[in-house]
Amino acid sequence: MDDSTWMRLALDEARLALAHDDVPIGAIAVRGGEVIARAHNRREADGDATAHAELLAIRAASAVLGHWRLEGVTLYCTLEPCAMCAGAMVLARLPRLVYAAPDPKAGASGSVLDLLSHPQLNHRVEVTGGVLADEAAALIREFFAGLRAQMGYEALLHDMLHIRLAKSASFTRWDSRPLSEEQKVYAAEDVLDLLDLTTALQNRLAELGRLDWAREECRRLEAVSDERIPDVLWAKLPRIGGSDPKTRAVARELIEWREQAAQEADRPPSTVLQDAVLMEVAKRRPKSVDRLEQIRGLNQATLHRRGASLIAAVYFAGGQS
Ligand SMILES: [Zn+2]
Numbered sequence: 001m002d003d004s005t006w007m008r009l010a011l012d013e014a015r016l017a018l019a020h021d022d023v024p025i026g027a028i029a030v031r032g033g034e035v036i037a038r039a040h041n042r043r044e045a046d047g048d049a050t051a052h053a054e055l056l057a058i059r060a061a062s063a064v065l066g067h068w069r070l071e072g073v074t075l076y077c078t079l080e081p082c083a084m085c086a087g088a089m090v091l092a093r094l095p096r097l098v099y100a101a102p103d104p105k106a107g108a109s110g111s112v113l114d115l116l117s118h119p120q121l122n123h124r125v126e127v128t129g130g131v132l133a134d135e136a137a138a139l140i141r142e143f144f145a146g147l148r149a150q151m152g153y154e155a156l157l158h159d160m161l162h163i164r165l166a167k168s169a170s171f172t173r174w175d176s177r178p179l180s181e182e183q184k185v186y187a188a189e190d191v192l193d194l195l196d197l198t199t200a201l202q203n204r205l206a207e208l209g210r211l212d213w214a215r216e217e218c219r220r221l222e223a224v225s226d227e228r229i230p231d232v233l234w235a236k237l238p239r240i241g242g243s244d245p246k247t248r249a250v251a252r253e254l255i256e257w258r259e260q261a262a263q264e265a266d267r268p269p270s271t272v273l274q275d276a277v278l279m280e281v282a283k284r285r286p287k288s289v290d291r292l293e294q295i296r297g298l299n300q301a302t303l304h305r306r307g308a309s310l311i312a313a314v315y316f317a318g319g320q321s
Contacts, residue, residue, distance in 0.1 A: 003076070003098050006030055007132045010076040010100070013040045014053070014139060019208045020045035024139045027057035027077040029070070036073070037061040053077065054085035058092050069093050078136040080107035080129065086115040089125050096126045100136035157193060160200040228269070230255045237275055243283070246318065251282035253317030254310075261306055272302050273310075285314050 006028065014026030017040040029037040039056035043049060054077050061075075062068050074096040081089065081099065086108035089097060097116065099109065108115045109127055116125040157163045174183070205211040234240065234255045240248060258278065262269035273281075277297045286292040289307040302310070 001033065003128060003131045006035075006074075006076045007078070007098065007100055007136075009035065009038070010078050011132065011135060011139065013038045014078045014136070015040075017041045017045075017053075018143065019210070024143050025053045025077070025079045027053040027075060029057050029061035029073050029075050031061075031065075031073045036064045050084065052082065052085050054081050055088055058085075058088050058094070062092065071095070074098060076131075078132075079103050079140070080109050080111055081116075082106045083108040083113065083115060086125075090115060090118075090121055090123050093123050094125050096128075098128045098131050100129075100131055101133045101140065102129060156201075157197060160204065161193065161196055163193060228259060230259065233259075237279055239279065243279075246285070247279075247282045250285055250314055250317040251279060253313050254278050254282055257310065257313040261302075261309070272299065272306070274299075281310070281314065285318055286311060287315070 010026045010028045012026070013028055014024040017024045017026070020042070022041045022044045025041040027039055028035050037057050037060035039053050039060055041053045042051040042056065045051070054075065057075060057077075058070065061070055061073055065071070065073075068091075070092045073094060075089065075094055075098070077085075077097065077099045079099060079101050080103040081097070082103070083106070097109070102111050104111050106112060109129065115121065116127050118124075154165050157165060179187070202211060205214050230252070234252050237251055237255075240251060243251070254273070255278070258269050258273045261272045265272065274297060277295065277299075280295050280297070281292070284291070284295060286295065289303070289311060292298065292307050292311060293303060
């Protein structure tokens with residue numbers, strides 16, 4: 001096996017750190033064409049500043065070999081080692097290190113300092129850097145960007161169910177009616193995919209021991225999104241701060257109106273009246289449905305079914321202020 005094949009195993013190991021919110025860094029020790037030890041970063045999991053993947057892998061390899069000297073061992077690490085780990089490699093007389101991404105902030109194999117080929121130390125490690133560097137760096141970058149937590153629907157489907165979404169229907173206009181046959185098939189498949197995805201996600205979370213945690217998080221999110229406080233919604237309206245008092249008063253009334261209309265129609269409030277349109281109505285204060293009709297972006301169903309009631313709300317708010 002070549003270096004990049006081993007490095008892939010180290011990357012797999014690195015991903016295990018994500019289960020406990022540790023920076024995804026992995027290391028494997030190879031001897032005689034065999035993995036004898038593997039470890040991933042456990043700093044957060046163990047609350048231990050020294051629980052680096054490399055150090056843990058060195059310890060595990062020593063335990064397997066029954067000796068502190070790691071003869072014939074090559075260590076594959078997804079990140080350039082820090083001073084502590086590089087020091088341990090020298091102490092263990094490690095013959096060879098292969099690492100993936102350089103660490104410009106703390107790397108002790110040339111980036112910040114160089115312990116592995118220091119002329120005054122009694123052991124020098126043969127180093128190969130940059131093997132699958134992009135993949136390793138991307139993994140760490142994604143971790144810090146929180147991208148794993150917000151993986152898009154398409155990426156999740158591919159990652160968990162190996163399904164690639166057909167592009168054909170995703171760019172069509174879903175708000176036009178009637179839906180085409182193709183759109184209906186697409187939508188039906190989507191529902192089935194979603195059910196499978198739910199099961200796969202549940203299984204993955206259960207495997208990681210995080211299912212209960214996720215349930216708890218979701219419950220909190222649900223509570224937050226269900227709670228719709230009119231004053232808070234009003235304060236979040238676009239450009240409400242710079243509006244004149246009358247516009248502000250009408251907007252406040254329209255918020256109440258929208259919440260009630262949404263409840264009656266059993267639809268999300270934003271589909272009854274979008275924030276931007278609500279502000280436009282508040283600003284123009286139309287006195288008739290004809291005038292209301294001139295406001296752009298107004299939902300046609302709202303106009304026809306609730307136009308009169310909307311005008312009444314505007315009038316009511318105007319009369320109060
Ligand atoms: Zn380290």
